[in-house]
Amino acid sequence: MKHFVGIDLGGTELKIGIIDERGTILYKDAFKTDVSQSGPRMVEYMAQCARTVTERAGLALKDLTGIGIGSPGLLDPEKGQLKIVVNIPTLNDVYVAPEISRILGVPVYLDNDVNAMALGEMYYGAAKGYRDVICLTLGTGVGGGLIFEGALYRGASFTAGEIGHLSIDPDGLYCPCGNYGCLERYVGRDGIVTRAKSYLSKGMKSTIGDHLDNGEITPRAISKAAEAGDALAIEVLAETGKILGIAMASLTNVLNPQVFVIGGGIANAGDLILEPARRELKKRAYTIPAQAVQVLQAKLRNDAGIVGSASLAVSRS
Ligand SMILES: [Zn+2]
Structure with missing residues (x-):
């Protein structure tokens, strides 16, 4: 052994x-x-x-x-x-x-x-048995890892996989990377929390306040509220999934992967994010690669x- x-x-x-x-x-x-x-x-x-x-x-x-x-x-x-x-x-x-x-x-x-x-994830987790794998981590930032034909793709100077900095809105939010409208600004931690806060500030009803982490609204607090049936929290996560699905549709068209594996703390929300993401991907990507690709939650977790x-x-x- x-x-x-x-x-x-x-x-x-x-x-x-x-x-x-x-x-x-x-x-x-x-x-x-x-x-x-x-x-x-x-x-x-x-x-x-x-x-x-x-x-x-x-x-x-x-x-x-x-x-x-x-x-x-x-x-x-x-x-x-x-x-x-x-x-x-x-x-x-x-x-x-x-x-x-x-x-x-x-x-x-x-x-x-x-x-x-x-x-x-490819050897021992959700992508076991697959060889064309795109891994995404959703946390404070949004990271990406690309595997083609069973081997990592690193690019010409080892920086490939910066999926968090795909532009999804040309006039969107400023990103510290110097670009505007990067995916990370919308589906990373701050983007999710900011969206929830903006709905709450408009006076929309929600039980997110019952699930705070040390008094703070966090993606985990939003997930907990969503799991308890809170409509606003469910909507915030569904929007997150939808935006993620827009990016994954483009990646699907370009790279024709077998599977997306979604990990990181925010992915613990599971299908509350992944199901809207799958729907958006299928809606936007070409039919053949869209039918071929799975969107799975990472398995290895901690x-x-x-x-x-x-x-x-x-x-x-
Ligand atoms: Zn960026």
């Missing part, structure tokens, strides 16, 4: 787990990230944490086929180099994969976290980071 370690690099913690070739997590743990540490110290720490997880799973480093690191930000997967990690700037320009590989004597692969999740990162090593084994 082969074993793979997945390191999900985050600004507040490192989530590290070890999986077998069936995708079963044998052991996982989370380690605090100290962003004040120097780059070399962070690399040492990551290696040490990976070693700890391996030992706690009852294995040795020689039992590992590979280690995968999923990271946010800009990076070079061929060189294993992080370029810009906004939450952990001391790692900028650090060759994290070759360095950890040198310390532990195990092959290490680096890629962005959404690409990692897309692979994880383990997407670990299993996805480990899948970067699985894909090279």
Whole structure:
């Protein structure tokens, strides 16, 4: 049996787990990230944490086929180099994969976290058995991962998959990326919450106020209200799905994927978003690719980071 370690690099913690070739997590743990540490110290720490997880799973480093690191930000997967990690700037320009590989004597692969999740969903999650997969994560931002013929598509300079920055409205909301009307501004966290607030400010009745998170309206609060039958919350999520469906229809026409896998916290709303998205996709896309494509909710959920990162090593084994 082969074993793979997945390191999900985050600004507040490192989530590290070890999986077998069936995708079963044998052991996982989370380690605090100290962003004040120097780059070399962070690399040492990551290696040490990976070693700890391996030992706690009852294995040795020689039992590992590979280690995968999923990271946010800009990076070079061929060189294993992080370029810009906004939450952990001391790692900028650090060759994290070759360095950890040198310390532990195990092959290490680096890629962005959404690409990692897309692979994880294809090997072990909702897209199992498919080879042309588009993965979307809905959270604060909207990320995308593209897999064609079973392999990640990274583009000429490794930035492919920025689905959150597809323009869906030429005169729409300003986006920090410099463009206007980007998808992310409408189906990301802030877009959803802003839409809900604007309806509420017009005096529309809703029970969203009964489900607040620490006094705040969040996508989760809106989902809870929608699940309890709140019409306004259902409408806000349906609009979100509709906008998502507009983008997915274009992607379907261009790329003819077998499946969209939708993950991230906001996707926990499930069919409240996905069903309107499917309807809009079918309405707008060409018939043949629209009939071929499935829109599925991601399966790996909270383990997407670990299993996805480990899948970067699985894909090279
Ligand atoms: Zn943008």
